[in-house]
Amino acid sequence: MPELKLAIDAMGGDNGPSVVIEALINSLKQDTTTQFVVVGDEAILSSLFSQFELSDHPQVTLVHAEQVVEMTDKPGATMRQKPQSSMRVALDMHAHGEVDGVVSGGNTGALMAQAYFILKPIPGVLRPALMAALPNMTGGRSYLLDLGANPSCDSETLFQFGVMGSVAARVLESDKNVSVALLNMGEEELKGNDEVRNAAQLLGQSEHVNYIGFIEGNHLFSGRADVIVCDGFVGNIALKSCEGLATLIIDELKASLTSHWLYSWFFKFLQKRTKKSWQRLKPDHYNGASLIGLRGVVVKSHGSANATAFESAISHAIKEASHRLPEKIQDRVESVLLEQH
Template sequence: MPEIKLAIDAMGGDNGPSIVIDALCQLINEGTPHHFLVVGQHDSVTPLLSQYNLDEHPQVTFVHAEQVVEMDEKPGQALRAKPHSSMSIALELLAKGEADGVVSGGNTGALMAKAYFQLKTLPGVLRPALMAALPNQLGGRSYLLDLGANASCDSETLFQFGVMGSVAAQILEDISSPNVSLLNMGEEEIKGNDVVKNAALRLASSEHVNYTGFVEGNHLFSGKADVIVCDGFVGNIALKSCEGLATLIVDQLKSALMSHWMYRLFFRFLQKRTQKSWDRLKPDHYNGASLIGLRGVVIKSHGSANAKAFGSAIRQAITEAQAQLPERIKDRVESVLLEQH
């Protein structure tokens, strides 16, 4: 298996480079054979590389960046005023072919804007989409897109998201013909606005997509669909609502379990016997959203990710780079465009 070279934006995220370097150290200690271009400010990153004994490691190369995109910075401002940021340099390494992918936990809007202008979309792709994996009740993963890259979409854009998501699920989950659905306010054909209805017609008429109809929000985790398509406004709210509910459930459960020693004892007993199920549901395992539709692999890590979660984002980038996901999406989109003519 060929070596993958990733450009890592070490300055992004709420916790800065300490989380990034810790994650790299864990991956290298686990035996990953890949190479990492660590991009960041010299004074912030090199002491950490030295602390983790990575300063002279053959799998790590440090690349200095003068500027940093702040987490609350406006995308347009970051695009114009920060051409030498760690985020920009990481994307430039990918654009030049010196890296096979980019991972950043930085400002989401800035990353999308910079990636769009520095890498461009694949031929025929109208807009990139932010896509993430969700655990489902069948023991696998379903993919939801868009998660916020495009607040509003026309029917053709939603159709393309379905095509790209189908390719991603086929490759990343080894599903021969992924079920693709549109997220809607009901499963009946009469439900939804004109954009969603027209997108449904486009998906249903394409031989390149296994379209299975509408799904409602309560089926996000059911496994009914391998790919769930919506615009970024709906997708972002749906995902954040799920995250908020998960936090509420965990907090309430902890509060109840800590209220009596017998409950605590029972929880320890139960946890040992359900460890695999607990592990599969941990958010750390699903950190790393893909910006698909671009001419390169770009993974957005959650800004508040810990080292283990950031490591998951890096693994996602490695998987997509090895599978040559952008090239596979390009081939499918070209087939779809030929179908239209």
């Protein structure tokens, strides 16, 4: 297999390039073959490269970009107003075949808009979707899409999300029997709006999807389905609600268990005994939403990600690129289109 090369937008995100560089250093300790192209302000990055002894590293290259897409920028305007942004330069490199994937923690709307117009959707794909992994009660992962790229979707689009998500989960989890469900307000066939019910019919009729029916929000983490499909409005609210609840529970536990020295000692003991479970549930390990349905690999990191979380996004992009995920999705979409005609 040819050597992989990944472009990293070092200027996106809330915490600055230092977090990206720290994540890169951690990735280099685990991966001795992937080439990394770090894109951003040369003056800032050169200083960090010198500080962390990356200037002469054989796996790392620095590419200058004189502009930065800010979190407050309007997504559509960034294409015209910031053609030399680190985000744009990284995506252009991917479009020209110079790299095999892109990771950015920058403005989500701008990344989606630019990736759509620069990389283009896979032929036959109606709309790309944002997909992320969730831990589940079986000890594995479930994949939720869409997470906000498409606030409203018709039944055909939801059906395609099921197809693409099924391929992605099969590739990322090495599982040939991926199950797909639609997120709905009930499990009964008559529940939900017309688009969801029509999507259920399309998924149920397809030979390319192992469709198991509707699931409700309280089963997102149950492991009942490997892929959970919904429109971007529902998915974004569901994911952020879960993140907010997780933060509340962790903060409340810490506050309660550290209020007295005896509780504090017990909390530290409990953490040691359940270290593996705590590590698996930490959001850092699931950072990185994939924009699937494009002719390329694009992974969006949380803007507020720390180095551990950004490293997770890098690892996710490497895995997708090494397994040639866009090509596999394209093959399946072509098969589905033939099936429908």
